[in-house]
Amino acid sequence: MKKLLGNKREKALKKLRKDIRSGFYAYLVLLALEQKGELHGYALRKELETTSNSHLVPSEGTLYDVLKSLKKYGLVEDFWVQAGGRPRKSYRLTSLGKDVLKELKSEVLEIIRIVGGKPCE
Numbered sequence: 001m002k003k004l005l006g007n008k009r010e011k012a013l014k015k016l017r018k019d020i021r022s023g024f025y026a027y028l029v030l031l032a033l034e035q036k037g038e039l040h041g042y043a044l045r046k047e048l049e050t051t052s053n054s055h056l057v058p059s060e061g062t063l064y065d066v067l068k069s070l071k072k073y074g075l076v077e078d079f080w081v082q083a084g085g086r087p088r089k090s091y092r093l094t095s096l097g098k099d100v101l102k103e104l105k106s107e108v109l110e111i112i113r114i115v116g117g118k119p120c121e
Contacts, residue, residue: 025058025066027108030101033076033093040081040088041067067091075100 025048032047033039039047041063049057058066070076075097081090093101 021056021058022062022066024056025062026070027101027104028052028056029063029066029070029091030075030093030097030104033091034098034101038081038090038092040083040090042088044091070097 028048028051029044032044032051036043036047041060044067045057045060045063048063067076067078071078071091073096074094076091077094078089078091080087082088083090
């Protein structure tokens with residue numbers, strides 16, 4: 001019985017951690033694109049690594065899933081550029097993405113305030 005409960009506990013933790021991180025990744029991607037303008041996938045991943053002091057670094061697969069989702073909702077758009085002598089898909093915020101990010105910023109600050117943390121800007 002104890003092993004079964006431990007299994008459920010691990011499944012629940014894994015799912016909740018994934019959900020929380022996915023939301024953070026989406027927010028951080030929007031924020032990075034607002035601050036940096038246009039970034040290709042690898043540069044975006046490095047930016048998230050730098051911004052989070054290596055604490056929140058999505059795998060490449062996770063990052064592209066987040067970007068795909070943000071694109072589906074019309075928050076980012078992709079386009080091709082030449083970088084380092086080869087074509088790379090880059091991303092930038094749409095006007096809808098900017099509007100949504102503006103609203104999300106206040107919500108994130110409110111969540112930080114509620115849980116007693118100090119917002120980092």
